Amino acid sequence: MTEEHPTATIGQRIQHLRHERGLTQRALAEPAYTAAYVSTLEAGRAKPSDAALRHIAERLGVTYDELTTGRPAQLAAELKLALADAQGVLATGDIGDAARRFTDVLNRAEQADLTDIRPAAHLGLGECALEAGRLADAARHFETAEAQLADQPLPRRAAAVRGRAVTHLLAGELRYACYLLESTIDQLNATGLHDPDALLLLYSAVIGPYMDMGAHARAAQAAELALALAPGATDPALVAHLHRSVARTLIAEGRTAEADASLAKAQELYQHLRLACDLAKCHWMRGYVHAQAGDLTGAERELRTARQMLATRQAELFTHQVDVELADVLRRLGRHRDAEHLLTALLDRTGPDLGAVHAAGAHRLLGLLAEEQEGTGTAEEHYVRALSLLERAGAAGDLADLCRLLGDLYRRTGRTELALDVYRTGLGHRAAPGTTTLGPAPAAPPYPAGRAGGSVHR
Incomplete structure (x- = not known):
């Protein structure tokens, strides 16, 4: 019997389909059943057997599932x-x-x-x-x-976990983003669910928050583990994401030529897959690479390309992030007014809980611009705001640099004790490079025998 399907609902469905097809109850019932039986089914006074439902479905020209669920077959x-x-x-x-x-x-x-x-x-x-x-x-x-x-199975939930982690990362909750990704990686490895795609997705995703927290050694380890998983991945988009994430660790080590090569691989895959937002992020990162290498003209070109692509898609948050990088390049090119206009407009469009790390970056740059124009009071205000945002986010690497800038400002203006306090705060954030407060790093996945992993170090 089909008790899982409401009898009255099935009866109404039979009656509706019968009327649609212009059939009498007798025509629908024969030769196996009677018109009276069909009448009781349509009235909801009897529970149809599977055999009866299959007979009626065939006479009505629908599938058994379509009759019992009401869903069209296709x-x-x-x-x-x-x-x-x-x-x-x-x-x-x-x-x-x-x-x-x-x-x-x-x-x-x-x-x-x-x-x-x-x-x-x-x-x-x-x-x-x-x-x-x-x-x-x-x-x-x-x-x-x-x-x-x-x-x-947990691998099927990996994309949702990664999405949640990225959301927390962009909101400035770096430690919780790391926790979500690390705990899921450990659970995957502990349960023996060796799914290269799921693990590659998670290891690649955790590199970003590691870098923002100043945990560069842990980021490099995640990159190496992800590279080892790449040969077993079935999704080329995941491999492209990997190359883009690995580039971040290479940039941090000053290996700009290798970072650019890694980004070129990612860009080629993104172009083939027609992933516009990810392709824009490659231009963004290549702009940063050019800036690190001192090619400010090339950096501006790449960053403006990224910004145009993202703005066209109305990808607002990522556009804001590119604006911070572009403003820094404009500042270094001596175009202070353009940089200040870009940063001020960015902060007008964002709140403190939307992209805290990048909002802090905007305040840091406005502080540098103010100092270069001898606006010490304004510079201090921006540095303090940036410090508050970074402390809440736990972005240790950026915090240490900002403490140096603020300490130098206090020292130049004769506030030595304040300068010492800020320098100590910065040193505290640099005291344990490559670590987080989350305990041991995720364990390496149980690679199949004979698989050799790549390395971002030589």
Whole structure:
């Protein structure tokens, strides 16, 4: 018997489909059943057997599942195609259009109770919200996706965990972002669920918060482990993300030529995959590489390309981040007014909880600009604001540098005791380079025998 399906609902569905097809109860029932039996089913007074439902479905020209659930036979396949289309629009087109497509898929999947479609739609909506800078919405969608996948193997939940971690990272909650990624990596390894794609996604994602926290040794270790996983990955986009993440560790070590080569690999893959936002981030990072190498003209060109691509997609938060890098290049080129205008406009558009590390970077640069124009009081104000943002975020590497700048300002203005206090604070953040407050780093994954990992060190 089909007790899991409400009898009255099935009866109404049988009656509706029968009327649509112009069949009498007798025509639907014969030769196996009677018109009276069909009448009792349609009235909801009897529970149909599986055999009866299969007979009726065949007479009505629908599948058994369509009759018992009310879902069109091809709906799941249709929604999977719609998901793929939405993901394609997110990669190459307008974020708002992609969000509308994901929302339509989600609504239809909820109406039809297609539980395997809903998490993917929430993941897509989370990515749309991330790019648009709506961090609260992004967190809600990623948390919902993870909850809907709670009974699935952990590798299937990796994308939702990564999304949640990135949301916390962009909100300035670096330590919690690390915790989410590290604990999931350890759980994956401990349970023996060796899924190269899931592990590669998580190891690549954890490099960013490590770098922002000043944990460069741990970031380099994660990069090496990710490189070792790359040969077993099935998703080329993950490999591209890896090359971009590894470039960050190489830049920190001053190996700009190797970082640029790693970014070139990522850029080639992104162009092939038509991933516009990720391609823009490659231009962004290559701009930073050029700036580190002293090629300020090349840096400005790459950063403006990245900014235009991101602004076209209305990827607001990432555009703000590029603005900070571009303003620094403009300052170094001596175009102080342009840099100050860019930074002031950025801070007018953001709040303290939206991209705290980059808001702090904007205040730091405004402080440097003020000092270069002999505005000591204004410079101090910006440095103090930046320090507050970085302390809350736990961005140790940036904190140490900012403490040096603020301490130097206090010393030059005769406030020696204040300078010493700030220098001590900075030294405290540099006391344990390459570590975090989170305990041991995640364990290495159990690589298959004979697999040799790459290395970012030589």
